[in-house]
Amino acid sequence: MIIVQFCIGTVIGSFLQVVNQRQLAHQSWITPRSRCDQCREPLKWYELVPIISYLSLRGRCRYCRVSIPHTTLFSELFGGLCLLQWTPTGPSTLQSLLGLGLILLANRDQTTTNLSQLWLIAAFVFALITRVFFTPPTLWTLLVVFVWAALQIVTIEFPGVGLADLDVACLVLVLFSPITATWLFLIASISALLSCLTHQRNGVPFLPHLTVAYLLILYIN
Ligand SMILES: [Zn+2]
Structure with a gap:
């Protein structure tokens, strides 16, 4: 169960990173599909796996080798850690949601x-x-x-x-x-x-x- 929680957290963290980047660029949060900001090449599904894809690509785009912001890795990792400690209680749920909100704010503050x-x-x-x-x-x-x-x-x-x-x-x-x-x-x-x-x-x-x-x-x- 905790592995599932961690994985869901990393996906949410990855989404928070997308929200931050797209809002700064005045783009929709949903479309278009994820792509490299530099060469505009759409990412394959296996390049969207949180944490693993960043580490396997050593923090660079597979196509143009431009650096992927390190906030991507932190957002995914912190999202995973935030949900990892979640328990099915009211206070824990609210504290976890607030943690995800802080990750978004921290991401923006870093950018x-x-x-x-x-x-x-x-x-x-x-x-x-x-x-x-x-x-x-x-x-x-x-x-x-x-x-x-x-x-x-x-x-x-x-x-x-x-x-x-x-x-x-x-x-x-x-x-x-x-x-x-x-x-x-x-x-x-x-x-x-x-x-x-x-x-x-x-x-x-x-x-x-x-x-x-x-x-x-x-x-x-
Ligand atoms: Zn690229």
Whole structure:
């Protein structure tokens, strides 16, 4: 069963990657069939198998050898890992759905820093529903909702921190207890710092690291 869950997750992750790429190109999510963005060659069915096709092609198009975005592999892998921990309960289902939403946001953050405000609002509202549906709201929940609402009205800028990062930070804070959220931010920050050092950059998109930490916390919890 867990193999089936993982495989379904990789297919969903692959679809999320297509959604991201096609939305950036202002194309339909469904048609045309998958093809190389560079040489426009339609992909064969065996080139659509998540993870395996990317690894067997060593991350390059079979025809023109252009690099396939590495976000493809991450999206498929994280989609698989997200569904692998799913159990048939309400909270687990909502947390898994939110995880898939975060993968989509992280994918977009990695590609372009221009994140849809509508997506961010939808993700926060979904997280809030997930929290209050299964756990009575606390003063902490109300405080985070207040801060999030204020951020939607007033633009506050912190050096090196994007507005989308603040929105997703609120999402994490409303979903988890303060202690769990602190662990999540710590893991994400260490991951981002290691990425900065590895790539010798002053800054990296934070949402991919937050998504990794989110998935890790789902497994630990
Ligand atoms: Zn190609």
